[in-house]
Amino acid sequence: MTVTIPDVMRHVRNYFVSCRLDESWQTRDGQLLPDGLLSPGDWIAVLDGPFAGVHQLDEYGCLPGAGDASWQGRICLLTPPAGFIRLCCEIAAWAKDHADPALSGERFGEYSRTLRHTDWTEAFAASLAPYTRMYTEVNL
Numbered sequence: 001m002t003v004t005i006p007d008v009m010r011h012v013r014n015y016f017v018s019c020r021l022d023e024s025w026q027t028r029d030g031q032l033l034p035d036g037l038l039s040p041g042d043w044i045a046v047l048d049g050p051f052a053g054v055h056q057l058d059e060y061g062c063l064p065g066a067g068d069a070s071w072q073g074r075i076c077l078l079t080p081p082a083g084f085i086r087l088c089c090e091i092a093a094w095a096k097d098h099a100d101p102a103l104s105g106e107r108f109g110e111y112s113r114t115l116r117h118t119d120w121t122e123a124f125a126a127s128l129a130p131y132t133r134m135y136t137e138v139n140l
Contacts, residue, residue, distance in 0.1 A: 003095040003120055005043075005080070005088045006054035011121060012128050013136040015045055015054065018079040025049060026070045030062035043080060045138050048073025053140060076138060084131055087124070095120045 009015050026033040038044060040061040045054050049071030051063060058064055098118070107113075121128075 001095055001099060003088075003092045005056075005085065008084075008088045008091060008128070009054060009078075009080070010140070012132040014131050014133045015076065015136065015138040016043075016078050016080040016084070017045070017076045017137050019077045021075050021077065022073070023075070024070070024072050025075065026068075027051070027063055027066040028068055030058075030060075030064065030066045032057070032061070032063050032066075032075075035061075038075075038077065043078035045076040045078055045140060046073070047076065047138065047140070054078070087127055087131075091120050091124050094123060098123075 021037055023034060023037070032038060038057060038061060040057055040059050042057045042061075043054065044057065044063075046052050046063075050069045051066050055063055098120075
């Protein structure tokens with residue numbers, strides 16, 4: 001299972017919203033318009049429209065995989081701290097290495113084998129606690 005930064009944001013119910021932009025939006029060749037409101041590499045949460053979800057703009061300020069569209073709605077600018085991004089990268093690497101359940105016990109008389117599957121939410125619960133909110137500020 002691949003764990004992404006939006007997956008972790010959803011789990012901790014914290015999207016790190018720094019500003020909300022209510023506009024008439026367009027995407028043209030992936031470029032999010034009106035231009036100048038967002039910068040390359042920004043994390044955004046598109047709350048309305050055809051591309052709802054959490055995205056990171058590419059190095060050109062484009063919304064990856066977006067076709068041409070127009071909509072009226074809200075986009076939130078997200079500013080996740082660097083420590084949170086590093087933790088998400090650790091979680092993704094851990095999840096990739098621990099996709100298979102771990103052997104936690106084995107007997108030989110009348111053979112028995114016990115597998116224990118720990119997922120990333122359990123393994124990183126303590127590390128995620130400082131970022132966890134009781135309620136989310138973004139409904140995705």
